[in-house]
Amino acid sequence: MAVTRGFLGRPPADSSRVPPGQYVTRDFPVLSAGPTPHTRLDAWNFTIRGSVDNPVSWSWAEFQALPHERFTVDIHCVTKWTKLDMAWAGVPLDTFLDAVSTPAAHAMAFSDGGYTTNVPLADLRGGKAWIVDEYDGQPLDPEHGGPARLLVPHLYFWKSAKWIRGLDLLTDDQPGFWEMYGYHTYGDPWKEQRYYGD
Ligand SMILES: Nc1nc2c(c(=O)[nH]1)N[C@H]1C(S)=C(S)[C@@H](COP(=O)(O)O)O[C@H]1N2
Numbered sequence: 033m034a035v036t037r038g039f040l041g042r043p044p045a046d047s048s049r050v051p052p053g054q055y056v057t058r059d060f061p062v063l064s065a066g067p068t069p070h071t072r073l074d075a076w077n078f079t080i081r082g083s084v085d086n087p088v089s090w091s092w093a094e095f096q097a098l099p100h101e102r103f104t105v106d107i108h109c110v111t112k113w114t115k116l117d118m119a120w121a122g123v124p125l126d127t128f129l130d131a132v133s134t135p136a137a138h139a140m141a142f143s144d145g146g147y148t149t150n151v152p153l154a155d156l157r158g159g160k161a162w163i164v165d166e167y168d169g170q171p172l173d174p175e176h177g178g179p180a181r182l183l184v185p186h187l188y189f190w191k192s193a194k195w196i197r198g199l200d201l202l203t204d205d206q207p208g209f210w211e212m213y214g215y216h217t218y219g220d221p222w223k224e225q226r227y228y229g230d
C-alpha cells in the first residue's frame with residue numbers, strides 16, 4: 033500500500049524519552065491549585081528548617097549570588113503531558129543542603145500560598161534537583177512558579193513546587209498537598225506512580 037509523506041506526518045518523538053501513558057506537547061500548561069502569590073523579592077527567602085542543627089535562610093540577593101547551572105531536561109506531568117528539552121537555570125539543591133547537618137531522610141517542600149510536596153532527600157541531592165529562577169532564558173513567569181520554584185525533573189511535575197520558600201527536613205516521610213489527595217508518595221513517571229498504590 034502506498035502511503036504518502038502527508039499521511040505519515042511528523043515523525044514520532046523518540047519514544048525512549050516518553051514515559052508510559054504520556055503524550056508529547058509543545059505547550060507549557062499552567063496547573064495551579066490556587067491563585068498565583070506575588071511575594072516581594074525583598075521579603076522572599078529560601079529556608080532549610082525542621083530536623084537540622086541550625087535552620088539556614090538565603091535572601092533573594094544571596095540566592096542570586098549563588099552559582100547557577102544551565103540545563104535542559106524533559107518534564108512529565110501526571111495529567112499525561114510530557115514536554116521535551118525544557119531549558120532552565122537554577123541552583124542545585126546540593127548547594128543549600130551542604131549548609132546544614134541533618135539526620136533527616138525526607139523533605140517537605142513548602143511554598144507561598146501553602147502548597148507542600150514531599151520528596152526523599154536523596155532525590156534532591158546529587159545534582160538531580162534545583163531551585164530554578166529562569167526558564168527559556170527569561171526570569172521564571174509567576175504563573176510557572178516565579179520568582180523561584182523547585183525542579184525535580186525525574187519525578188512527576190507536581191513534585192516541582194512553584195513559589196518555593198523552603199524545605200522542612202523530616203526523619204519520617206509525610207504526605208504533601210496532592211499526596212494527601214491520593215497522589216503517589218514518590219511519583220516516578222517511568223513506573224507510572226500516579227496514584228496511591230500504583
Ligand atoms: N505551589 C504550587 N506548586 C505546584 C502546583 C501548585 O498548585 N502550587 N502544582 C503542581 C502541579 S500538579 C504541576 S503539574 C506543576 C505545574 O507547573 P506549571 O504550572 O508550571 O506547568 O506544578 C506543581 N507545583
Ligand SMILES: [Mo]
Pocket residue numbers: 063109110111189190
Ligand atoms: Mo500536576
